[in-house]
């Protein structure tokens with residue numbers, strides 16, 4: 263658990279972070295979102311003490327960070343940033359091994375962990391371990407950056423616009439990857455972005471920042487339904503909210519289940535239980551369907567989604 | 578079917594033609610009855626006889642032909658031929674001396690003429706072109722150099738060049754030559770080493786406190802702008818005053834003239850390239866890399882030793898290389914204030930209008946500069962922390 267209590271950070275005259283309170287529960291993904299210069303990175307960097315706070319208190323699992331040994335604090339926090347910050351003279355494997363080596367793990371354990379992480383991020387260890395950052399695409403480099411942050415299995419992940427420099431498709435792939443990993447690993451995560459869609463997709467709770475303050479801290483759904491101010495309302499997109507809300511919920515929520523799963527007929531197409539309602543709507547509109555079949559991971563048909571149901575209950 | 582031939586090479590053709598013209602127009606060598614009297618010049622035909630003249634001309638024609646004929650491996654052939662030609666080139670001088678040096682006159686000597694120098698120079702240019710085309714690496718280049726120098730050393734060993742006035746100047750003073758070599762090396766390398774340590778300490782200070790950056794760069798850049806002779810001269814007065822005040826210094830060999838002011842001046846000149854390269858190298862590591870490392874728990878010391886330093890080393894050595902080449906040359910000038918080294922021969926030779934004595938000082942100076950270049954660039958390559966494929970282009 264991370265707690266910020268009345269934390270302020272000044273740079274000379276400018277107040278970058280202005281008396282904020284924020285609690286990130288264990289296992290939760292807290293996304294800091296807001297326009298450029300509103301103090302997101304400053305907030306994040308105070309947690310691992312890359313910047314000292316001017317005043318206020320920051321607690322990690324109840325312990326004040328200012329009293330903790332700097333290395334011990336940071337070694338237990340994965341840190342991934344925009345532009346990766348990979349060491350250019352180290353291979354992918356050596357980069358991922360950064361923290362395990364600082365922790366003096368035995369070599370076999372490090373090697374096994376590097377292989378495991380590369381596989382987890384869907385990069386073939388045989389072809390990527392010995393590559394150098396210069397030889398990777400932006401998306402691959404960013405994956406390595408995430409793998410490096412996860413390497414020593416830290417309790418906390420700090421991520422500062424890790425996908426900021428990527429094209430839309432690669433970015434979406436990595437976001438889905440993050441979701442998948444997070445379901446598995448349940449790390450306490452603070453994630454900075456200025457992309458509201460990224461925030462809605464990844465967050466368990468979103469902290470909207472403006473001029474150094476947190477103007478709203480709530481679940482994605484509540485941020486969409488009950489924006490606390492015009493600023494938040496504009497940020498999430500006034501008119502667009504219906505679709506964004508639908509994007510948050512899976513098809514599973516509204517489908518009419520069959521009594522028991524039926525094996526699918528070959529070639530039948532439809533939706534997966536995890537697909538969003540927004541995608542379901544799009545499919546129905548495009549194919550002009552009144553209902554769509556829904557399949558589980560094994561490919562069995564588990565129910566159908568009706569158009570009326572979707573329109574009535576989607577938002 | 579498309580041709581696999583490499584396209585003809587114009588550079589080598591032009592250089593070859595130029596060499597052919599110059600070697601026929603200019604004197605290959607001169608014979609002097611003694612050191613002072615101006616000598617008689619001999620052209621290619623007169624100097625080397627028809628056999629030598631034909632060999633040289635035919636050789637150049639073959640080179641040009643290889644450069645233009647439709648061939649698949651033209652550069653390999655050219656490279657081999659040029660290396661052999663350069664290794665055997667001094668044989669021309671042997672033929673020349675054996676034909677024209679008066680046997681009965683002990684003071685008579687031969688000197689290398691403009692024709693020979695031109696031929697040497699143009700062949701080297703051709704070889705450089707070939708080496709570039711073949712993308713021969715550092716080791717290959719070194720190998721070629723060794724073959725050529727071995728050819729020359731063999732000839733010198735056998736005494737074939739003893740009557741060359743350059744060799745005469747050398748064999749008149751082998752002890753002085755060795756002494757000059759050591760003095761030259763000690764001064765230049767000493768200055769490089771001391772300025773390296775100084776520069777490194779300064780840069781560490783500059784990295785910690787920004788307030789030091791501007792003044793340090795200001796001073797070292799200013800030092801670099803003083804003409805070398807003036808700097809050597811300027812140091813005479815204060816050092817004389819110092820040693821007059823502290824006789825102890827005198828007993829250490831520190832005087833207004835001699836090695837002390839020379840060393841000081843050389844260090845002053847070496848500081849700018851050293852400080853600039855070291856500073857740039859250590860600070861240009863991307864901030865994101867340092868930030869990520871620090872954020873993941875590396876100490877400042879680990880960051881310095883594992884990231885900044887290894888990434889900086891090739892650039893730092895590049896600074897040492899520039900400095901060393903510059904110091905080798907400047908040390909020659911330092912002879913003017915009695916610092917010793919190869920400059921002594923140069924200025925003596927100038928004073929006596931004995932060009933070959935000048936050469937005896939100048940050629941080894943150039944040689945030392947080239948050696949410094951070769952050694953340090955090889956070292957920089959060897960210490961490159963990442964493979965070539967991983968370098969930003």
Ligand SMILES: Nc1ncnc2c1ncn2[C@@H]1O[C@H](COP(=O)(O)OP(=O)(O)OP(=O)(O)O)[C@@H](O)[C@H]1O
Nearest residue numbers: 273276277278297298299300301302303304305456
């Ligand atoms: N090292 C610094 N020195 C002075 N001012 C700073 C420093 N770092 C940040 N600031 C200021 O603090 C404010 C907040 O900066 P911060 O980097 O936290 O913004 P951000 O929300 O991360 O913005 P972005 O989305 O552009 O990354 C800005 O006004 C910035 O100019």
Ligand SMILES: [Mg+2]
Nearest residue numbers: 302303304422
């Ligand atoms: Mg930022």
